[in-house]
Amino acid sequence: MGCISCAGFVIAMSETDAVTLRLKEPTTIPIEADSICPDLFVGRSQAGIESLPAFYGRRKVTLGDLFTVEGENSDQVIVEGALRYVKKIGQRMTRGRVVVRGDVGLHLGAYMRGGEIVVEGNAGDWAGAHMQGGRIWIRGNAGHLLGAAYRGEKRGMNGGVIIVEGNAGREVGALMRRGLIVVLGDVDEFAGVRMITGSIFVSGRLGARAGAGMKRGTIVAFADHAELLPTFRYDCRFQPTFLRCYLLQLHAWGMSIDDDRLEGFYRRYHGDLTTLGKGEILIYDQR
Amino acid sequence: MIGIINGEVYDPQNGVNGQICEIWVENGKIVPPPDLEKRGGAQIIDASGMVVMPGGVDIHSHIVGAKVNAGRKFRPEDHRDHVRSRTAYTRSGSGYTVPSTFLTGYGYAELGYTTVMEAATAPLTARHTHEELEDTPMVDKGVFITMGNNHFIMNCIRTKQLEKARHYVAWLLGASKGYAIKIVNPGGVENWKWGRNVSTLDDEVIGFGVTPRQIITALAWINDELGLPHTPHIHGINLGQPGSARTTVETIKALEGRRAHLCHLQFLSYGGEPGKSLRSGALEVARAVNEHPNITVDIGQVVFGQVTTMTSDGPLQYRLHQLTGQKWINDDVEGETGGGIVPMEYKRRNWINAIQWITGLELFLLIEDPWRVFLTTDHPNAGPFFCYPQVIKLLMDRDYRAEMLEKVHPRARKRTVLAELDREYSLYEIAIITRAGTARALGLKNKGHLGLGADADIAIYRKMDDKEAMFARPYLVLKDGQIVVRDGQVLHEYQGRTLYVAPSYDPGVESDLRTHFEECYTVSFENYPVAPDYLPRSEVVSCT
């Protein structure tokens, strides 16, 4: 780890204009709160926001039942409290910004189309599933199936950017169709499984079976070792110019990029040979 | 007692063509108008400005059973965004092209349909089908039993023991609580179990020494001998292939005047040569249908959008899997049949799909006798059943049809006669192709009409210029005389009947069957038949 890192991250957001929600009671009963979505808060009074629907287990309730709400009519949203069991925050959002102070539950920003979500803690499984645009920035760890497709679907993430400063779980970017996922820590097995195209960058350890069944797309391992499937074949050691473009973009977003990774050489493997074989895994190999 | 008054009634079976007349209902049946005294206590439905029809009767749809359920199971992506919440009176569910059972029942009722025939079940899995039917509310229903690749029947044909086959078929229908004989790609499905198919009526079925022609003619003969209410229900050979129009016409000729129903004819009416590019063969097929009064057909009209193709035609489904690259289920059933499932999308701008769409409409418009051509989408193969109103609009509204034709791939438009066909179906004809005709073809004497003694299955639609909107949301639907749907919404759940036949047979055939089961099946003869308690409400439809 450490070849790409994120030192300072500043959230430019005026808290006075934002809508702040604070979960009243910690609970392990799952809460579905897809109504915490900037699009729905615009043009709504505080009372209007409080009356938006949510589910506490099997009980249909309102956001006001579960959260104290401050502010109104804004696409800038702050969510606070013990949110590990709160699901679907920012689902289908197209604009604005959601800042989650702490850990958050499943399906964060699923089907998201625009705007930004920042999680200051860890996120649960399926964050950014079927995402189409916008950016999700997770300062802690992400769960499994980050930016993945739900079961049975043909394609997952279709645009946008996900950045995870910690680790991510299994099946990162499964069936990814477009977009960029950057994990600064480690990822578990099956990163980019059956990806159609898109980019997955892993700064820490790239788990086993990365790129299994991938058609096109790029997986980059910035650590200098990764265990690959037999259905990937070595091509060459080279300096991919396109990768510089991506790294500089990350730099522009506030990440520090190790010079060796920018200027260095990468071993290129192509696969998966059970499909088109146009995918590639690039593994850093010294400067 | 309920009286429906002031409505414009379409009851083709009884020659009522839009006249304003009263329909009276009591104890689930159509009854004569009561005297004034009794009228006082009756519930009166004022159907002014509305169209009153018998409840819809779907002659061919895949709604329940092993294959449909496998389709549901492997397509969560079909269900995720198509859900129905529970209410105090109805169950929840999910699914678009392959909806869950309760949704299917509600969905049909909400279109004004009150009877639906499940088009294909392997007898070995009939128990499953009946379990699902029990969970399919609102409608009366029946099941067609696949027999076109049945080992026992093929053995009888080879050894020229058609009488034995006849007794077997009678036993099988009773044992599976089926309604009709279904034939799917006769011989081709058996050959698929060796990776092959048939392409002509005289190809040999591997290991059995019989031909598709022999299977079809034998089952047509048996059907007549047993006096089954419906005809044999035939999905012929070469489905989906260029040149299928020719084998379809040959099949009609091979029947030599015997009654038969050819299902989803659109898929079997393509011109051109095998292996070459597809074109409509509707003219050729429609001519043959027009010339053969023994034949009825349903169309299997393509509706643009998502579908789930599912047939017992194993080799066809494998071909679709290879063509589309979509996920594929294959399901070979021992000694009886096979099957496959592949998700698909019909696109306007795909010229092959456009030709399929055109072929269906051409058949609708070229087959002259509405009593012999019926509306289906072969749900969910060519389109979901809830798209029927869209098809009705295409048939009733020439301008809409022309407008839609403009939107399809130009290559498909080039060689079609569709643009020249300006026939428009009347409400009377729509009533025939969606209820009166289908009920008659199924031999359901109490359905598809509003004459005295008929089942009080009634659909009342608000009369509108936009026929799609009109048929999509009936004002009221009555099932067995109860109002079950209002303004296109199910009011409460209602358990319909399962219709089946129980033709008599020589019990002597059972000893042969025991041997057959020991040799051929992995289940015992005793555990094969579906007991009557699987049918909570049932009705045996008599044979002639």
Place this chain on the structure above:
Amino acid sequence: MYINGVEIEDAFAEAFKMRAARLIITAVNPRWALIAAQVTTGFATSVIACGCEAGIEGTVPRDETPDGRPGVSVLIFAMGSKQLEDQLMRRIGQCVMTCATTACFNGLESDEKLKIGKALRYFGDGFQTSKLLPSGITEDRGKGGRRLWRIPVMEGEFLVEESFGIQRAIGGGNFLILGENSTLTLEAAEKAVEAMKVVKGVVLPFPGGIVRSGSKTTSKYKFLRASTNTAYCPTIRNQTDSALPEGVNCVLEIVIDGLDEESIREAMRVGIQAACIPGIVRISAGNYGGTLGQYHFHLREILG
């Protein structure tokens, strides 16, 4: 009007509408970026016979290029978008792709785009791949961002942007330096070219930025539409309707193609000022009586 004793004639340069693209060519070091840029802008002095006019706009430092490598900015001008597309295909394909270590990026934000990389990618013979570089957080549904094509070549990969923005531009801004002798006139012209390098959005398409064979739009020969600018040729000054004042024995022209009027104006301003050295008699400008070009750059206005 005089600058450093040099007369600024009350004349105007007549310029016309063109379409332009900007390429950012990068390479492993400045040398190779420059080689690629020079070759790409070679044989591109005049649309009359070169198909386009092109030149090097300037160097681009590492921290301003999309891939963080040294770059050179190139502007290419043509009479219409069709011709421009044709020239970009040829020049990027033959001059940038062939050149060791290079990559080629779009340098112009515009709604009007030419799909150059998208067409060039076929050189990859099926092995080309593309990457969609995300640009920010406002993008919706994968739109936005820049698509880059990676074409495998013997050395590694040639990276070229899918689309190049093009915009309305102006060709034919100019001024004439009328001097006492050829030595001083060339010196003045060189000084002008040097000074104009700092101006963004313009290039000087002629060799070294200077043209000696200025032209007029007629010819005595039917097959020729343009011929030498007889009014400014000193060797035939008394055989023609000469525009040369006394004491002028050499004229050099500087032609400027630019992305907008303002940059051409600025280029002319700094160029003329630099050219006004002792030995220069007059600064003039080429025009066709205002009948041909839509843009008129009045010298005195620019310098006033």
Place this chain on the structure above:
Amino acid sequence: MPKFILITGRTAGQGEALPKGKESEDYRQATECIEMNPVDRERLGLQAGQRVRVRTAFGEAVLVLREKELPEGMVFVPLGPGANALIGAETRGTGMPDSKGLEVEVEPLCG
């Protein structure tokens, strides 16, 4: 401490004992055991029939050692309470815990 790969699974004994009840002696005997090959067993200095402590990252169980033909480095525990004490509840987004292939330590039960 040498690490072994744990495989769990059905056995005939466990299946047969199941209908006799989870609290039956048969069921306990059929499930509360661990199989190991003789080479590994000798290397650890263990005896068949001996009780051993088996430990994973998720939990531990005390099981009776049995000798069985198995690849070296692998141990087998029949499905049951013993196996369930050893496997974790993390399903990694699949619903299915990692019931096979875990690393385990096996040591003689002291005291």
Place this chain on the structure above:
Amino acid sequence: MWIENVVCPFCGCLCDDIAVEVEDNRIKSVKRACSNGRSVFLHAPTEARRPVVDGKEVDWPDAIDAAARILMKSASPLIYGLSSTASEAQRKAIALADLLGASIDSTSSICHGPTSIGIQSQGEPTCTLGEVKHRSDLVIFWGCNPVEAHMRHFARYSVLARGKFTPQGRKDRTVVVVDVRPTLTARNADIFLQLRPGSDYEVLITLRAMLKGARLDVAEVGGVSVAQLADLVERMKRCRFGVVFFGMGVTQTGGKHWSIAELVALAAELNAHTRFNVMPMRGHGNVAGADCTLTWQTGYPFAVNFARGYPQYNPGEFTAVDLLARQEVDAALIIASDPMAHLPRQAAEHLNRIPTIVLDPEMNLTARVARVVLPTAIYGISAVGTAYRMDNIPLPLKKVVNSPQPTDEQVLDWIIERVKT
């Protein structure tokens, strides 16, 4: 009295040729069943048991009332089990889940749940067991051990069975076993490929690549030489009718559903050369039925949640192990299963913390910790019903002895009625 053609409800084979001798409402002897099946019949409880609430025996109405109260009070109830009861009871359980807005999951999630997920991405070329009996000349058992878990599978369906096109039974077939250890099944194989644990995925994807003719840079995969794999690929291409039976050796190891997807893809692609099918070896007698009933009522085979009033599906979210381990449920209704014995301890422990209701013919480990214990008749022995064989063939279960207990179906019906009022 001998009762013939009894369906044994123990495992997914659902052998329907069992003969059971009954005297005085007790099963005396059993013919043709395997040792597991025999044990099921011979140890079936027949003595009367009363429901238990909070450790005290109560009457049925009180027990139903207690169960209903727990469920109604719960904000997030779980219904789990289902695989050892009849489909009629499964349907009632789903109706109850729908009514409550509960999560419902079957033991599928810890056996062939990954199979369902794999099928959802890839499909499933399959067939009924009779097809295997009649046609198969290449039978592969991958990560399953029928000799111990499905004891009559060889004889009735897959290896020894003689069929129309396999008149010589075993001699007509090549049997391949792929496993990580030499199981009893492997001893019966013509070819045994012993894999390194957890490498099923690698081997499967390699076979697929080899079938495609791809050149690979490796000499061995998962402890098996490429030459051996090439031999297997050739056999698969050349056979007349091949089938792969697979079990938890595939579903429970690393690749999980992706291994299944590869296996399915391999079989599907082999159909370009010959006929090839796959079939999961389903464990419990009616676990296939649980998949079926859940699917036709909700659209999904397991891991279903009704909290929003309609079914949502997500393995890893609505599966029992996850719901329990994350403590997302506050009440549980367990039907014909023993999660205290079968789930990872971390998950099972939550059942100790929350009110749990158990419907089961036996006193099991879960019943020990349950607030409400509802002893029911045992399906296929003292209750009729329908069960689905591993190939989804529905079979009628018999009631060979009378039980004083109500059936699962009846009890669930009572609970539904009580919840409704």
